[in-house]
Amino acid sequence: MSFTVIIPARYASTRLPGKPLLDIAGKPMLKRVWEQSLRSEADEVIIATDDQRIAEAARGWGAQVCMTASEHASGTDRLQEVVQSRGLADSAVVVNVQGDEPLVPPAVINQVAANLADTPEAGMATLSEPLTDVASLLDSNAVKVVSDVRGFARYFSRAPIPYPRGLDLKNPDALQRYPVGHWQRHIGLYAYRAGFLRRFVAWPQAPAELLEQLEQLRALHHGEIVHVAPARERVPAGVDTPADLDAVRRLCAASNTN
Template sequence: MTFRIVIPARFGASRLPGKPLADIGGKPMVVHVRERCLESGADEVWVATDDERIAVAVQAHGGQVLMTRPDHPSGTDRLQEVAAQLDLADDDIIVNVQGDEPLIPPAVIDQVAANLAAHPGFGIATLCEPITTGTELFNPNAVKVVFDVHGRALYFSRAPIAWHRDAFADGAPGETLPEGQWWRHIGIYAYRTGLLNRYVGWSPAPLEKAESLEQLRAMYHGVPIHVAPACETVPGGVDTEADLLRMRSLIGEGQ
């Protein structure tokens, strides 16, 4: 199996501007992400950005950068431009690793690429992990996924799915939930290039706009998405200043 990793990195994050360049242990966050990716089995690791400051920082640490347009509506669109620049074949696999996951385990990167390679009938592969508390299940920032016995995604939502009719009759459940019934989506994706080329030609789907989840555009157009539990725990990414402080502490303490 061969695959490439692309790390989309934008400077203008709404909640934490300049996030890819945030210093963690003396290095920009995006550099930490790239170093994790280099520990995987990927053939190449690219950072895709529209900002010269990010490009300079990555290249200063020996990284490969592709400059992309500034007007992409989503990370998936940016990924497709990278595939076009690299002139990849339709069957080539690209793994999208978020630039705010400096502790992502290399094993899960290999896992999601291998899952897509092993399931030729799927256009995308992604991962999930158990939800064990009512707080997380009812948190709209934690994206939930349900999937069938073959690992095919049935739906992604910010709502608490599946809805347990009896247990949730009086509202949110307590803090302890049984494992194996509810799953949080982990935002790592493996794509075939041919799917990316089709994706960017589709208009945003009604479900995608309602949930603000771009993977629903692919599902709306009938693309099967493979879902599997992650082989290792994936630490949370960096969305807020509090997340950044936590990550600095974790990396400073050797995790």
């Protein structure tokens, strides 16, 4: 299986300025993401950025860097620029590893790439995990996904879907009477075919995408097949807030992660 990992990295962040270069137990966060990606089976790992500070730091620790335009609206647009500049074939598989996922397991990077390679009708693939508590079900930051028997996504939402009639949302144990698996939380790790990326960035934003602020809904709107599978390993939460950063720092320090 052949695939390329691309890590989009922006310096600007409203809640955590300079997020990619923030220290986690002696290493910049982005370096930890890069090292985890190198442990996967990827043919190459590329950091895509528009910021010279990130580029210089990454080159300093030996990373391959691709400079991209500053006006990209999303990481997907940044990926497409790398795909275009490198002239990748339409069939090439590219995995988007977020630059704020310092604990991403290499096994799930391999998994999402293999899932796409094994599903020729799909343009992209992603992962999910069981959602078992009411708080997460109601959390708009925990994106839910519903898929069919073939493992193809039907919808992604910030809302609690599917919504069971009669569910008592005031009871924190309300989900315990339902079998595990009724609700799946989407994990933001994606594999794309290069040809799909070329189509995707040419489409306008879809109505549901604008409402939910979920980019993957653009693919469904245009009839693309999105493969979804349960992650083989637990994927720790990424770093979006100062509290997330503190939690990851404690975890790395406690585990003596190098």
